[in-house]
Amino acid sequence: MPQVKVLTEFFDVPDSHKIDVWEKHGGYQAIRKVLKSMTPDEVIEEVKRSKLRGLGGAGFPTGVKWGFVPKDSEKPKYLVVNADEGEPGTFKDRHVIMNIPHSLLEGMMIASYAIGAHVAYIYIRGEYVHPARRLEEAIAEAKAKGYLGKGIFGTDYDLEVYIHRGAGAYICGEETALLNSLEGKKGWPRLKPPFPATVGAFQSPTVVNNVETLSYVPHIIARGADWFASLSEGTERCGGTRIFSVSGHVKRPGVYEAPLHTTLREIVYDFAGGIRGDKKLKAVIPGGSSCPVLKADEIDVRMCFDDLAKAGTMAGSGGVIVMDEDTCMFDTLRNIIHFYAHESCGQCTPCRQGTGWLVRIFDRIAEGRGMPGDVDNILEIAQNIMGRTICPLGDAAAMPVISFVTKFREEFEYHVREGRCDLEDRKQRVAMAS
Amino acid sequence: MSVEFSEKALEQLRELLGHYPDRQAAVIPALHLAQEEFGYITQEVEDYVAKLLEIPATDVHQVFTFYTMFRDRPVGKYHIKVCESVACHIMGSTNVLDYLRKKLGIDVGQTTPDGRFTLTTVECLGACEMAPMMQVNDDFYGPLDEKKLDEILESLE
Numbered sequence: 341m342p343q344v345k346v347l348t349e350f351f352d353v354p355d356s357h358k359i360d361v362w363e364k365h366g367g368y369q370a371i372r373k374v375l376k377s378m379t380p381d382e383v384i385e386e387v388k389r390s391k392l393r394g395l396g397g398a399g400f401p402t403g404v405k406w407g408f409v410p411k412d413s414e415k416p417k418y419l420v421v422n423a424d425e426g427e428p429g430t431f432k433d434r435h436v437i438m439n440i441p442h443s444l445l446e447g448m449m450i451a452s453y454a455i456g457a458h459v460a461y462i463y464i465r466g467e468y469v470h471p472a473r474r475l476e477e478a479i480a481e482a483k484a485k486g487y488l489g490k491g492i493f494g495t496d497y498d499l500e501v502y503i504h505r506g507a508g509a510y511i512c513g514e515e516t517a518l519l520n521s522l523e524g525k526k527g528w529p530r531l532k533p534p535f536p537a538t539v540g541a542f543q544s545p546t547v548v549n550n551v552e553t554l555s556y557v558p559h560i561i562a563r564g565a566d567w568f569a570s571l572s573e574g575t576e577r578c579g580g581t582r583i584f585s586v587s588g589h590v591k592r593p594g595v596y597e598a599p600l601h602t603t604l605r606e607i608v609y610d611f612a613g614g615i616r617g618d619k620k621l622k623a624v625i626p627g628g629s630s631c632p633v634l635k636a637d638e639i640d641v642r643m644c645f646d647d648l649a650k651a652g653t654m655a656g657s658g659g660v661i662v663m664d665e666d667t668c669m670f671d672t673l674r675n676i677i678h679f680y681a682h683e684s685c686g687q688c689t690p691c692r693q694g695t696g697w698l699v700r701i702f703d704r705i706a707e708g709r710g711m712p713g714d715v716d717n718i719l720e721i722a723q724n725i726m727g728r729t730i731c732p733l734g735d736a737a738a739m740p741v742i743s744f745v746t747k748f749r750e751e752f753e754y755h756v757r758e759g760r761c762d763l764e765d766r767k768q769r770v771a772m773a774s
Numbered sequence: 775m776s777v778e779f780s781e782k783a784l785e786q787l788r789e790l791l792g793h794y795p796d797r798q799a800a801v802i803p804a805l806h807l808a809q810e811e812f813g814y815i816t817q818e819v820e821d822y823v824a825k826l827l828e829i830p831a832t833d834v835h836q837v838f839t840f841y842t843m844f845r846d847r848p849v850g851k852y853h854i855k856v857c858e859s860v861a862c863h864i865m866g867s868t869n870v871l872d873y874l875r876k877k878l879g880i881d882v883g884q885t886t887p888d889g890r891f892t893l894t895t896v897e898c899l900g901a902c903e904m905a906p907m908m909q910v911n912d913d914f915y916g917p918l919d920e921k922k923l924d925e926i927l928e929s930l931e
């Protein structure tokens with residue numbers, strides 16, 4: 341299975357982050373074409389036909405989202421780039437920003453033109469100090485050439501791009517929390533509707549898109565929607581490639597770009613080199629820590645949004661976390677639930693209380709004080725969070741719990757019953773036998 | 775201590791205010807600036823930022839308390855943040871933390887008596903391919919083991 345590269349191809353080009361190098365490889369031609377010969381509607385249609393889906397987590401068709409922005413609004417419109425990248429297991433946006441910041445900027449120019457925005461923000465997590473600097477440099481380079489600011493590329497279209505640094509809060513990756521944070525407030529998610537397309541940043545129509553999503557846009561315009569859509573074969577509702585972040589017990593953790601018909605097995609074994617120490621695979625989380633886990637025998641699934649949904653999980657942010665046979669599922673899930681409890685903003689009772697109860701039960705079991713009925717209790721608490729919250733973080737906490745406990749139930753029962761990990765016991769048994 | 779931005783910081787703030795349609799939006803950038811200027815954020819600093827932005831001090835305080843990167847006390851010359859989220863956890867972040875505790879002789883949340891190192895834990899830093907990893911000031915390091923940690927600590931004078 342070969343890798344098909346659209347974005348990562350440029351990662352190997354020396355100094356690919358510099359504007360001159362980017363232009364030598366065809367950069368800033370797509371935006372020129374757009375400004376010279378396409379109407380905003382034509383751009384939106386092209387992106388729709390490309391079957392580009394949002395790569396930040398929810399997978400919403402990008403062109404369709406842009407089409408929701410009202411044309412007749414008196415208010416200014418905004419494009420906001422989500423560079424918060426906080427979902428455990430996800431790191432591809434960092435690589436995109438460091439290697440090809442101009443692909444993102446050009447995508448932002450095209451998207452802004454399509455929705456009629458003259459100001460665009462990049463909301464980047466505060467810990468990304470170097471990536472934020474890289475973006476600042478790229479913006480300065482583009483400004484110096486007249487590609488940003490008043491009358492870009494010699495047209496009468498104005499566009500300013502500003503960087504807004506976050507300050508440490510996973511929840512600000514959720515788009516409405518992000519907008520509150522951009523406005524200088526606590527990062528509390530908003531009730532939807534209204535959706536950001538009508539009431540977003542500063543009460544104005546806003547599109548929020550992920551870094552990687554926007555970075556594909558210049559390539560789609562330059563090479564055509566049909567070319568992009570056809571990169572993924574036999575996937576009806578999604579096209580192109582995406583960058584998978586692969587971490588955990590593999591030989592070669594890193595970023596791998598591939599079409600969406602690629603299977604999870606190919607990503608783990610062909611791209612990432614298989615399991616470290618040639619151990620057996622136990623489980624994989626396919627799209628960042630909030631996605632339901634898959635067992636070793638469930639990885640012959642294609643990585644397209646629809647097939648992963650059919651398999652009972654999600655494509656999410658493309659963060660593939662690989663666990664070998666020596667991984668304790670109880671301990672791993674305990675870590676995940678601590679994360680979501682810590683990151684819950686506390687607005688909704690089911691999320692705040694539910695994650696808190698789960699933490700206390702998991703900690704008690706870890707201390708060897710499990711009680712009969714704990715496993716069923718855990719499942720019930722998780723099920724009671726599902727669908728009862730303002731934002732999807734509640735579900736994000738519940739889904740891994742339900743999938744881990746259902747698929748590896750015996751391991752959880754063992755921890756409750758015996759007050760220790762059966763892996764330790766198993767290792768001892770092996771040692772005695774040999 | 776008198777709390778006042780340097781001329782450079784004031785210049786940066788004026789530039790930042792031009793990025794947004796209202797002044798409150800500049801709170802997070804202004805707190806970042808304040809933390810760079812003063813090292814940490816006291817009540818006085820919060821009040822000063824509120825005055826600069828012409829917004830209520832309670833609005834600044836709410837933001838200050840919500841975000842984990844803002845701190846109310848000084849940190850050491852090197853602020854070590856060990857990632858404890860799932861990808862780092864399954865790759866051995868607990869060992870990294872134990873080793874650093876032992877080697878630095880401090881617990882999580884503490885600073886060495888010579889003021890050189892502060893040790894804290896953080897959630898996923900978006901660098902899981904480097905797991906187990908940590909951030910020291912602006913830089914990411916990983917994958918970490920005891921040897922690598924020794925080398926890194928030695929390289930930081």
Ligand SMILES: Cc1cc2nc3c(=O)[nH]c(=O)nc-3n(C[C@H](O)[C@H](O)[C@H](O)COP(=O)(O)O)c2cc1C
Pocket residue numbers: 393394395396397398399400402422423424425426427510511512513514515516548549550551553554731732733736
């Ligand atoms: C709790 C939570 C955290 C999220 N974190 C991120 C993130 O870090 N980066 C991101 O791009 N999207 C994140 N999302 C998804 C965004 O809400 C939004 O769907 C996305 O930015 C839209 O861009 P896209 O359509 O290009 O994917 C998160 C969603 C939730 C519910």
Ligand code: SF4
Pocket residue numbers: 511528529683684685686687688689691692729730731732733734735
């Ligand atoms: S689901 Fe959780 S994180 Fe989301 S708004 Fe409710 S309490 Fe906050």
Ligand code: FES
Pocket residue numbers: 428429430857858859860861862863897898899900901902903905907
């Ligand atoms: S889990 Fe540690 S950097 Fe992502």
